[in-house]
Amino acid sequence: MVGREGVAVAKWLNSLGFYAFVLVHRFPNSETGAQAPLDDGRRALKIMAESGLAPKGISICGLSSGGHLGAALLSEYPQVWTSPDPEMPQIEFAILGYGPISTNAAGRTIIENKPPLPPKEKQELYDVVQPDVQLRSPAPPVFIVYSNNDPVVPVTNAYRLAEGFTKSGAPVELHIFADAPHGFALDSPKELPVSKWPVMCEAWLKQNNWIE
Template sequence: MKLTFTIFLLILMISKSEAQEVINLYPGKIPNAKVNEVYIETSDTSKTDGNIRIGKVSIPKLTAFYPEKVKADGTSVIICPGGGYRYLSMINEGKAVAKELNKYGITAFVLKYRLPSDEIMIDKTIGPLQDAQQAIKMVRENAAKWNLDSTKIGIMGFSAGGHLASTLGTHYQKSLIDNPKNISLRPDFMILGYPVVTMGTYTHKGSKENLLGKNPSAEDIKLYSNELQVNSDTPPTFIFQANDDKTVPSENSLDLTRALKEAGVKTELHLYQAGGHGFGLHNKSTKESWFDSMISWMEANNFIF
């Protein structure tokens, strides 16, 4: 009997630590979509790093990770994994980060967004942004149901996911989705990890080509260079990156920080001398934790208490 009760407690503890819910992002028709029955989602676990890389996403979803009720403070963060707009790094830049946020009472939503593709989209340049807009609309609409504060919803993104997050944070005025209640699509804050920001000189070429195509117009290059889209209403932003990043040049973070400062937006940049690209939660080159610094920044700006 004692052993049975112990097993029950262990199951209960595991279920609490893994508390999650998978939600279809669109309850009805997916906007900007083309039917393609041979376009099948892929899942790559072949690498030895324990990560899962998801490709060919055509049905976007939100996976909600809920903190223990006694810890929950109403703040929520939507996480956009990176992968060059070619795949999604679902563990390293998704689930692992979500579970860490839960420890601080933050509800996390990992966004499995559609990757830009002419095979399944009428206009691939707006597909990922539509999904990010739908995600924040859904979270804000359901804030009361999920015991969330509708004024403390942040967007977080890594690498190309950082481009998507910063696109939402600078392109929220124009709704690309059905939004009859005119719910605000503006994130209350942004957290960007080694982000692709620009489509200009210092861009990540793979992300640029996957999103905009091989020969994008000058107008599209400017439109999706998010350092050029900052204004005084852009959300407060926390940024971290390694200065030796050979995949996404640190100028992306530096130029965005400069633009935010010039616009009078609260921003904090942590630029490490080493760490490379794609380090997720842990930059092994330093004892400093960007995550701890981020939590301190959130506390200083009253996003968490």
């Protein structure tokens, strides 16, 4: 969702002092191929690195499917595809929320009798790109946030992702909220504890001296 999980998040990051860009990528289909989102993300990072707007480094923030893509951009590029942008800039840190990291992949699903995702290129993307076991090492510090009772993206993804980052040498900040809807983004009801995750993330950013 470009609005709630893209533009709104970019404005929040901008308010903290970051230049923030929203990636609007191609979706995987028979015309673009399964790797389209990953290639678009890699190209965007290259453009940002060459723009001169990020002298202190580049970081990644992704929620939901953007969480999967964000983690994919920190992973080894699959050998079954050819990247138009083989060189990647260094990533300073990542903020990843409720993404289907590997539970959509064949053989690693949690939901019983889960059917393949349409179109077949989308399923291929999730089968090929499983960031929790493909992260480049050393991985950057990461802030991870998930819902324990998410009906769409099983919380298992959070544990897999945290383990993957830990094995790749990254400091991990992991927050799992017992009761929160899928797609909580930045605008959850104030009475829900999950509404405090942006404040927790800001504290993490300050602790690591990325913001003042």
